[in-house]
Amino acid sequence: MLRLVARRLLQLIPTLLGLSVLLFLWLNRLPGGPAAAMLGERATAADKARIEAALGLDQPVWVQYGRFLKRLSELDLGISTQTGQPVWDEFTRAFPATVELAFVAMLIAIAVGVPLGYFAARRRGSWLDVTAVSGSLVGICIPVFFLAFILKAIFAVQLGWFPSFGRQTTGIDATEVTGFYVLDGILTGEFDAAWDALMHLVLPALALSSIPLAIITRMTRASVLEVLGEDYVRTAESKGLSRSTVRGRHVLRNALLPVVTAIGLLTGGLLSGAVLTESVFAFGGIGSFIKTAIDERDYPVLVGFIMFIAAAYVVINLLVDLAYSLIDPRVRVH
Amino acid sequence: MSTKTDKIDRLAELTAATETSAGAGLWVEAWRRLRASKMAVIGAAVIGVFVVVAIVGPWIAPYDPTAQLWRGEVLPNQNVFVGPRGENWLGLDHLARDEFSRMLVGARQTLLVGVVATLLGFTVGAVIGGVSGAALVLGGKVGRRIDTVVMRVIDIMLALPSLLLAVSVAAVLGQSLTTVMIAVGVVQIPVFARLLRGAMLAQGGADYVLAAQALGVRKRRIAIGHVLPNSLSPVIVQGTLSLATAIIEAAALSYLGLGNPDAAQPEWGVMLAQAQDYFDSAPMLAVYPALGIIITALGFTLLGEAMREALDPKLRS
């Protein structure tokens, strides 16, 4: 097991190196620099030339790449051109927001999707099944930003049940510990702040959960159906084992294997949705941050982010493999 | 092995299963099941209507979709909009153009984006996946190396949030309809690459390949003449599903301001993004294109899923 972990982590190095070369070549193709974004219609050509010289953007790519590698080896991601602050600081500020949002969205998706899929499969063809299947099909066809927009228009603006934007009400003045506001509120005993943060999460999380919810429901259903048809389930049933044992130990457990994989990796894919959802709800997470980074040609942020995603991808894959071998002893990781 | 890759690989294996287990019989069986599936029928019907509208739309549109024929009747800054009426079935948009005509013409643009993007993703993906798969099956040690490297890159592309990938492509190319097609297409490349490679691997071990090899047919001919064509059926399934994704993805790009800005080519995603600014006073302007997108994407999803189920022997009822 340890050797596997070590080998996977070692593989990370050449992967990231290769990726960084590709990234640099790619980013070099992006037209224009950050200078224009800084001064808008007030920028003159001379202004831009000077800004770019100060940023070292007038140097050849390989010089820039060399500098980048050197900094990376010191675990320094550079400075964001948008904010003039270290990229690392920006990430640590923005990530908790997105992680919190993605976590709640996943929680909703699992809590609703797994039971829904399971019962839909058990009662195949019933109205529940039909609703679940068609619901999940529609779910992946609604553009996330439109869903978010509609949810906000109805529940925040019209009905006023939930706040319309942000992570926290102004004036709550909560103590920040981890950056996960709900958790912080609980840790510090500021339950009103925790509640406030939770209310802010409801609508964006609902919007963000639509696609994973649809996928998890469908996967659970398909997986349960498949397992129900397996010989060992029939064997177990004919052996006279109680229904709950069969369902719990055999059906659900085996059916959940692929679902677990899905959950692990859907979380990563949530980022696409987060870009849109965060933008609708002015949520201030990594999604909206990256969006502006692309708009404003904030190279250090983009490079840092993509490196991070690639690293996270390898790590998550590893974790999923490990989880797999824990749930199902038959799956031996090689 | 992510969900995406899992799903793709599973789909890839299906062809091999169909070919080897029962030969052509299973194709007939799949077709029969497809016709019996309500999902498939509804999906096909929706797509049928959509395609017909997309083709004839520009000819049957009552007005020029770009002409501001009712200028003066719509004052967006005063909240004055014109809803459905006799001459304008869906009312006027924020620049006093006929919304119904724009929806009709928009169908063509929307379909075009979906089809071209998918074709692009398929073509490039097929080349990459095909080369990689062929190298692995037939190329010995060097081939294995090539395959590993290519697949590593493809996996990372799959891991990147697809929207960010599309956004960065759009940032480089500037704004146009072509950009939207390419940006959405690029996202599909790794999907198809992995799919085709997987299908080829599954085929590589199939009996008829072994037989051909035993008969002394040249490796290149096996790969191009037998393995590749036989690997295409999962690609068709994936292609159908990709059309849905492409349409939704294009709408998301428009929302982020990277859509095709040319009003002469109205596209539902752009129409939706623009209409959100006027949502309070004219919500229907957003609802029409949104419904268009959702229903069309649903059509492709239904058909694609039904095809997948029909092909998958494990899901037989």
Add this chain to the structure above:
Amino acid sequence: MRITSSRVVQTIAAALAVGVIATGCASERGKDEGGGDTFVFGAAGDPASLDPALASDGETFRVTRQAFEALIEHEPGGSKLVGGLAKSWKSDETGTKWTFDLREGVKFHDGEKLTAEVVCKNYDHWFNWTGTYQNSAVSYYWQTIFGGFAKNESKETPKANYKGCTAEDELTAVIEVHEPSANLPGGFSLQALAIHSPKAIDAYKKQEATGEEDAISYPKYSQEAGTVAGTGPFEIVDWDKGNKEVTLERFDDYWGEKAKVKKLVFRTIAEESARRQALQAGNIHGYDLVAPADVKTLEKEGFQVPVRDVFNIFYVGFSQEANKALKKKEVRQAISHAIDRENIVKTQLPEGGKVATQFVPDTVDGYSDKVPTYPFDTNKAKDLLKKAGEEKLAVDFCYPTEVTRPYMPAPADMFELMKSDLEKAGIKVDPKPMKWAPTYLDATENGTCDLHLLGWTGDFNDAYNFIGTWFAGYDKQWGFRDDKVFDAMKAAESEPDVAKRVELYKKANEVVMEYVPGVPISSSPPSIAFAKDVNPPTVSPLTQENFAEVSFK
């Protein structure tokens, strides 16, 4: 009480913070949800820096303006210059020596007193900037008004026009420049040249802005509350970057009328519709840059949308080097006649928007009533084109996407309207949509588009701030050389007497419009909205609202 070491303060603060957490002192946390004493305003973007001298954008100035004051200010709700930290000011007849009569008893947030020496300390601090501070992204306004620095480090930096500052007595400061400039006295009113506490300036000097890395890194003092100190009615107490909130508190020793609310919070909500919905949902008390389409909705729902006076100009620029046909005056006139400006104002601009006749808004001194005008007349446009032999005229028309500027709320829609107008006059229009930054800005500046949309919001009331930036000499954006235009501008620029200068500007505007280098389209006030239960501040054409005036009903 004097605190000798800042470390002591930090330690005490840390101890207090720990104490608060440990005791779970929830009762002490302000919990008023907007109501009561806290006024929350929705900003469109984060400030770049808490030190206005390092900034050039409106979002930064909106925040810092509440805490910092300049020597000269604008009258509330207008564009006339009035006394700020200086009760009055005058220049000698050459326009190179400016004397400021400072207000008595003005205190900074850190307890320091305003004196003439403090003023000089500020100006000398800027003049002696080195390194990254000389980058025009950092010191844009200093360079615009006073040119370069004591020691310019780059060849591109303009020559310094600032000569020096002397304290004649405790409350009389004299600032001297080498050449008279149309930017003075207006420049003294810029928020970027607001006066800081001497103690703060000393602290700033210890910190560097660095630029060797891939980005300009703002100095630390400008990124967190604590160091910066001005004289304004509010003091900046916190900048929560995670929540995108800047919090200000009433400064009780303010020299003028004290702020009516205790706390003022600027909260960034980037998306336009999200700002509106936040106001509708009662999460904020006001926001700026309301989309014209939302004004009526908000008014109908009972929100207050006071109308600002205009102080900007929106125009269609011609780049004569991109399309030779544009060198013909008839063609330029034809395009001017072809565009239905009334319709754009009527359908696209917020209340208070006006059709423009020249390249300055009518609120700026130097606006002329006698400029040649080009009213909407499609037939006349066709005739002019025929006369020029350009009946088959085709133009590339660039416009920016996904951007709203205070002078053009919906560029893409406005483009559509103009395109339709031009086509009616028989001109073929090839649309060239581009992303605002950097593609569009690059293209317009290099004059690569035949036609483009752009505009300008004034910094202060001097016509040179508008037309001087475009027509004082050859500029790639316009691509023409015309001595009549250039001479008219030069005559005005070098006139030290303000009254005479205004007359020369009128002349210049007439000359410019005779030449028609572009089509001025409109001036429009960016809308600002407030909740029902607040008394909003006097709205300002320069978007310089003073939030000290705000109170709850």
